[in-house]
Amino acid sequence: MSDHAIRCEVIGKQYRIGERERYKALRDVITDALKGPFRRIREAGGREESNRNRKPTIWALQDVSFEVKEGEVVGVIGRNGAGKSTLLKILSRITEPTRGYAEIHGRVGSLLEVGTGFHPELTGRENIFLNGAILGMKKVEIARKFDEIVAFAEVEDFIDTPVKRYSSGMYVRLAFAVAAHMETEILLVDEVLAVGDAHFQKKCLGKMGEVAKHGRTILFVSHNMNAIEQLCNRVILVDQGSVKRDSQDVRPVLTEYLFEKENERSSIWLNDGDRYNNRYFQPQRFAIVDAGGRPLSGPVRNDCEMWVEVEAHLEQLDPALTIGYAIYSEDRNLLYWSYQTDQPPKQWPVLTYGRHRLRSRLPSNFLNEGTYRIELIGGLHFREWLFTPGVAGPHIYLTIRGGLSDSPYWIAKRPGLLAPVLAWEQVPQSFEHCRSEHLKSNEV
Amino acid sequence: MPDISTSQPSEVAVKETEHLRPTWRIQPSQGWISLRLGELWEYRELLYFLAWRDVKIRYKQTGLGVAWAVLQPVLGMLIFTIFFGRLAKVPSDGIPYPLFSYSALLAWQLFAYSITESSNSVVANERLITKVYFPRLVIPMASILAGLVDFAIAFVLVIAMMAYYGVHPGWGILSLPLFIVFELATALGVGLWLSALNVEYRDVRYTVPFIVQFWMFASPVVYSSTLVPARWRPLYGLNPMAGVVEGFRWALLNKQPAPGSMFAVSSTVVVALLVGGLYYYRRMEKNFADVV
Numbered sequence: 001m002s003d004h005a006i007r008c009e010v011i012g013k014q015y016r017i018g019e020r021e022r023y024k025a026l027r028d029v030i031t032d033a034l035k036g037p038f039r040r041i042r043e044a045g046g047r048e049e050s051n052r053n054r055k056p057t058i059w060a061l062q063d064v065s066f067e068v069k070e071g072e073v074v075g076v077i078g079r080n081g082a083g084k085s086t087l088l089k090i091l092s093r094i095t096e097p098t099r100g101y102a103e104i105h106g107r108v109g110s111l112l113e114v115g116t117g118f119h120p121e122l123t124g125r126e127n128i129f130l131n132g133a134i135l136g137m138k139k140v141e142i143a144r145k146f147d148e149i150v151a152f153a154e155v156e157d158f159i160d161t162p163v164k165r166y167s168s169g170m171y172v173r174l175a176f177a178v179a180a181h182m183e184t185e186i187l188l189v190d191e192v193l194a195v196g197d198a199h200f201q202k203k204c205l206g207k208m209g210e211v212a213k214h215g216r217t218i219l220f221v222s223h224n225m226n227a228i229e230q231l232c233n234r235v236i237l238v239d240q241g242s243v244k245r246d247s248q249d250v251r252p253v254l255t256e257y258l259f260e261k262e263n264e265r266s267s268i269w270l271n272d273g274d275r276y277n278n279r280y281f282q283p284q285r286f287a288i289v290d291a292g293g294r295p296l297s298g299p300v301r302n303d304c305e306m307w308v309e310v311e312a313h314l315e316q317l318d319p320a321l322t323i324g325y326a327i328y329s330e331d332r333n334l335l336y337w338s339y340q341t342d343q344p345p346k347q348w349p350v351l352t353y354g355r356h357r358l359r360s361r362l363p364s365n366f367l368n369e370g371t372y373r374i375e376l377i378g379g380l381h382f383r384e385w386l387f388t389p390g391v392a393g394p395h396i397y398l399t400i401r402g403g404l405s406d407s408p409y410w411i412a413k414r415p416g417l418l419a420p421v422l423a424w425e426q427v428p429q430s431f432e433h434c435r436s437e438h439l440k441s442n443e444v
Numbered sequence: 445m446p447d448i449s450t451s452q453p454s455e456v457a458v459k460e461t462e463h464l465r466p467t468w469r470i471q472p473s474q475g476w477i478s479l480r481l482g483e484l485w486e487y488r489e490l491l492y493f494l495a496w497r498d499v500k501i502r503y504k505q506t507g508l509g510v511a512w513a514v515l516q517p518v519l520g521m522l523i524f525t526i527f528f529g530r531l532a533k534v535p536s537d538g539i540p541y542p543l544f545s546y547s548a549l550l551a552w553q554l555f556a557y558s559i560t561e562s563s564n565s566v567v568a569n570e571r572l573i574t575k576v577y578f579p580r581l582v583i584p585m586a587s588i589l590a591g592l593v594d595f596a597i598a599f600v601l602v603i604a605m606m607a608y609y610g611v612h613p614g615w616g617i618l619s620l621p622l623f624i625v626f627e628l629a630t631a632l633g634v635g636l637w638l639s640a641l642n643v644e645y646r647d648v649r650y651t652v653p654f655i656v657q658f659w660m661f662a663s664p665v666v667y668s669s670t671l672v673p674a675r676w677r678p679l680y681g682l683n684p685m686a687g688v689v690e691g692f693r694w695a696l697l698n699k700q701p702a703p704g705s706m707f708a709v710s711s712t713v714v715v716a717l718l719v720g721g722l723y724y725y726r727r728m729e730k731n732f733a734d735v736v
Contacts, residue, residue: 113575
């Protein structure tokens with residue numbers, strides 16, 4: 001017998017476009033059926049068949065093949081709509097593939113959402129049993145782990161309260177706790193760690209790591225690159241429905257994903273539609289601009305004046321709003337974070353309702369040559385993230401080339417993350433004198 | 445093959461992985477699909493929990509709670525007794541009309557509840573269907589089982605009424621569970637068809653109240669099946685609820701004649717309805733997650 005837990009062979013999944021949006025009405029079908037014979041008489045024989053074939057369809061997944069060995073922890077990454085979730089849905093048998101097949105050896109626990117089947121009217125205790133049963137756990141198994149689940153969720157005092165009275169944090173903690181105690185050999189997880197506060201997220205990651213260490217096979221879809229890097233020993237990059245990269249060397253794939261092809265790296269991000277919708281700070285535009293506010297495209301000289309600018313719409317004012325950016329080097333090292341609230345409060349930009357443009361100057365002659373990823377981050381201080389660092393927030397790229405220094409000795413790129421031009425000066429002679437005086441006074 | 449259990453320090457986990465690891469093959473299904481009744485048995489606890497959830501929520505959310513289960517058939521009985529029993533003088537084969545109609549309503553309420561709830565069950569459990577795998581048959585089955593609690597409560601009253609009117613059941617009462625199972629099978633047969641259709645065609649749900657009402661008057665609830673000439677009775681049995689309702693009266697109230705030939709016809713209809721429903725549902729369920 002083979003030692004693989006999951007084997008996919010040329011899996012394809014086709015959706016009819018709009019299938020999810022529109023339901024048929026029986027009424028229409030009946031009227032169509034009544035009209036049908038007449039239409040068929042009008043249309044020549046073979047025509048209808050070709051008509052049916054012309055229905056617009058898309059392949060959400062195409063020719064996806066891979067094997068996962070027992071005990072492997074595989075991260076699945078890719079942009080929204082790349083087909084990651086469809087893949088998990090097929091492997092967890094929620095939907096069927098259109099083509100190909102998959103073989104699964106072992107019991108599968110799938111966690112595509114936390115709290116599936118939770119009912120607000122039921123108490124915490126009741127929901128644990130219901131949710132556990134839905135996830136495929138046996139009653140005795142749930143009963144045995146009950147105390148552990150409650151303790152993990154930190155809801156001991158509210159276990160007999162209907163969950164509709166829970167805070168959203170408690171609700172999510174309880175929901176995750178049930179799922180975290182599944183004991184299947186294979187675990188399929190879809191982006192469920194992005195819930196709860198920072199403390200709980202850490203706890204969830206810890207639990208996942210623990211689960212992974214116990215030799216269980218995990219397929220883990222996430223936008224959280226840090227989590228992928230921490231947990232996974234293999235990564236699969238899905239792009240437009242097929243596997244683009246599959247490697248046990250996680251880091252380079254993450255880098256490739258974050259720093260997409262040169263022509264896809266944009267120095268401006270525009271909100272197409274309603275993304276990142278929230279009342280506190282809805283970003284409309286995020287860009288690198290010059291002194292006049294014009295977007296800088298293509299490589300930029302290091303001695304140029306450049307600004308990180310974000311335009312957003314505010315519907316609700318909150319004094320805890322902190323907005324800023326994180327900047328990463330090409331090998332995914334974080335350089336720094338910067339917030340609009342870094343200076344003393346008096347110097348903070350004043351925010352009111354409506355549209356705002358905030359900008360912050362990037363120091364010139366500071367970064368090195370290369371490409372940087374700049375990500376919008378921020379949230380309500382100590383309360384919640386609106387744009388979690390490292391998780392699919394709006395992001396842009398800045399490429400710096402040339403203009404490193406005016407020195408004749410510094411004309412090529414140097415090693416290092418940064419290439420600041422710093423001042424050097426000769427120490428005045430009198431300083432030596434001062435220092436010895438100072439030391440002397442201390443001795444007394 | 446490396447044995448996972450060796451790398452599992454926890455004793456509990458070892459015990460669990462000692463089972464043979466099941467192997468699944470996921471592929472597009474074609475043609476006649478297996479009903480996978482064995483798997484359904486594996487998930488019997490989920491069936492229980494979903495039914496229990498429906499019951500619990502029903503009683504938590506309704507102001508009248510348990511009273512509702514009794515009130516519905518009792519009010520029906522009062523209206524029928526006044527208009528059909530007293531005023532229209534519909535013959536009730538020697539049984540006091542209130543008891544005659546209540547025993548039928550008892551059976552009818554279970555059926556009406558079951559098909560109403562089950563026909564909408566798949567759509568109502570959309571969240572579950574798009575996020576977790578389990579045998580989809582569990583959903584309409586659970587919504588039907590939930591109706592049994594109301595039935596049990598209403599059943600207490602029929603016993604009380606029988607004592608009041610001094611009606612003694614014969615040995616036939618032992619067959620009552622059979623009629624209940626038969627009724628649930630009928631409801632499941634209908635519910636499977638309607639719930640799967642309702643996913644594809646959302647206006648099916650609006651036809652259900654009409655079906656329920658129409659079907660009740662086509663069944664011997666307010667009248668007796670003896671109104672139908674004896675030679676037509678097997679034909680009348682094509683309506684399986686005719687067999688069920690008369691079966692209830694026979695088992696509970698010892699009403700003669702026993703619904704023999706009529707029930708035989710009804711059984712055939714129900715088996716066809718149920719088997720057809722099971723296969724139709726299984727065929728449609730692969731699209732549930734994509735369409736719901």
